[in-house]
Amino acid sequence: MKIAFDGKRFFNNSSGLGNYSRDLVRILATYYPENKFVLFNKNKSEKGTDILKLPNVSFVETSKGNFSRQLLMGKDAQQIDADIFHGLSGELPLKWNDKPIKKVVTIHDLIFLRFPKYYSFLDRKIYFWKFKKAAEQADLIIAISEQTKRDIIQFLKVPESKIKVIYQGCHQAFKEDQTEEFLSSVKEKHNLPVRFILNVGTIEERKNLLSIVKAINGTEIPLVVIGKKTKYFKKVQKYLAKNKLVDQVQFLENVSMEELAAIYKLADIFIYPSIFEGFGIPVIEALFSKTAVITSNLSCLPEAGGENSVYINPHNFEDVKAKILFLWNNKSERNRRAEKGFEFVQKFNDENIASQIMSVYRSLL
Template sequence: MDGISRYVTNLVTHLMELGANHEYFLIINPAFPTERGRREEGRTLPFSPSPALHFMEAPSPLLSLRDFYSLPAFLTRLGIHLFHAPNYLTSPWTGSYTKVVTVHDLIPFLYPKTLWRSGWKWKLYYKSKYPTYLVLHKADHLIADSARTKRDIMDLFGISPEKITVVWPGIEARFHAGEKPSGGFLKKYGLEGDFLLYLGRQDPYKGLGLLIEAYRALDPVLRKRYRLVIAGKKDARYLNLLLDLIDRLSLKDRVHFLGYVPDEDLVPLYKAASLFIYPSLYEGFGFPPLEAMASGTPVIYSRGSSLEEVIGENGLAFTPNSVPELAQAIRTLLQDSRYRATVSERGRQYTTTLTWQKTAKAILGVYETAGEDL
């Protein structure tokens, strides 16, 4: 499940729990299995049945050119009062309803090199900026995942601050539960022994080259005890660059790439790690380090972007792009077990306050304020 799918699933689930006198229509992409199709295959959408929740198939595949024109007319015919787009990749046009758009981050505009894996149509879409400009300006209200994302929206697209409400997403309760993983789980991923973990996308702005160099700067005794594990969907082009770096630094037997890790394996993976390291230069929010903290794993992160805002004193921060500082942060936590336990407990306690109940309540408040007559 990707980040936006997780956002929608948790938001809808907890809006239902609030029990407000509203009806909700979840618009399903016809390019993917519908609720009926899922049920026929023995699968269900991850929502409890509710008379207030309805599923509708969009008239055209979402994000297609036809969708940009057909969706507003479809929503108007449906007679809805408010439409919430869970990201800004939606039709810039609107209809006889209030429109709220969530902006998680603006990475394609701030780090355009991340678009190298995209097709020419998406490269043109982002390069022009105009479709996104229209979406953000024509929306009645915007929700930003962090104050940093809000500032980026204002700086890049000239949106007034009054039009943007910051609502942090929540961290699922499942990350707080569970015991240390079994030997069978560790063997499944070839993870016998202690290890340091990164989990996320493989992109240059994620700082993986920096992480590998900082790992090489550790004392040999620490490298011998702790392997570096990099988890997340592999991308051949960038992976080859990282493998070249690993080869040059003679770390071939100490750095392990797991590839994609399914959602159900995230909790035991986080719990098995000695440290979670997130050297990303930019995040709109940053789920992985917060999930690791909720699992009781101490986190090291790069200052700047939203990470400093959402993690703060509850993890150990280092200056972006500083190999020596990152290496020293790793040494500090590995060599001082008492401090490591303190950071672990501080992070675990802090993330219990980041609930989806709180997020859903805040977003419902945005709906009711933006919609006025809801």
């Protein structure tokens, strides 16, 4: 079987959709070496070079021209006799020839429809058109959570029978045992507190960092935050300064994947009070790291967190504070939930996800 992928996110995105694309190609190529996996894009980058070294993974440069991704990539995939084309980020090429090829698209979320205030009018219109068109063209849609599946049915008017839920996993780094020496070196390099709670994710309104900051006000609990800053950061910064919390909250940048995995392990608690997610990979990363999780009781986050994570109302910082203090002051409870969470998260391991994706491909052929 030969599977072609839209490689734009694989090569161009450092996190999110890029991680999903690289992980999916890596695990498929590893567990199903008898198949060929071909990435299409205008150019390669440093991202994913280790995956391109696998003997059954190759790169094809898309035909040149304006809108080549939309107009030529599909035909290029047909030209190499690909059996399946998989759009990894909610899009499919618009043009195809008569050669038979099955089309799969992964839709991660429809946040631009659920929370339109975070997007411009033009972006919303473009995204909706692209996603709607891809959903119509696809022989099968992969939704990364039950929440996303419900949204696809509601907003894109797609029949349920056309959608398969296959959860995401996370980067291999979070599943590896790191040495005490490496953990100590990361702690020293980033000058981390002896104990701390951790938040990972883009610093934007939807991720709701301000609720955590308000929750630790009046405590001495250190917070470490890792994520790209947006204009919302200024709002958080203003609250920190006003409430003399600047020294209690540490923002880290330029953290490698291996260092990030170590920091998850070093944290006492991982907290993720997001208002809405397509899935919530940081929750999975924390569970694989054997770190107790506090997350929102909204959208898909209970799907990612399982029954042994602690759930909060993200709009109520008093609830957030109570749950933080509950775990912070109870080591045995943290350990119990971390162990149970680690058992639960095995459903998101590489082999399970690769098997489900391959079953989808085979069902189409």
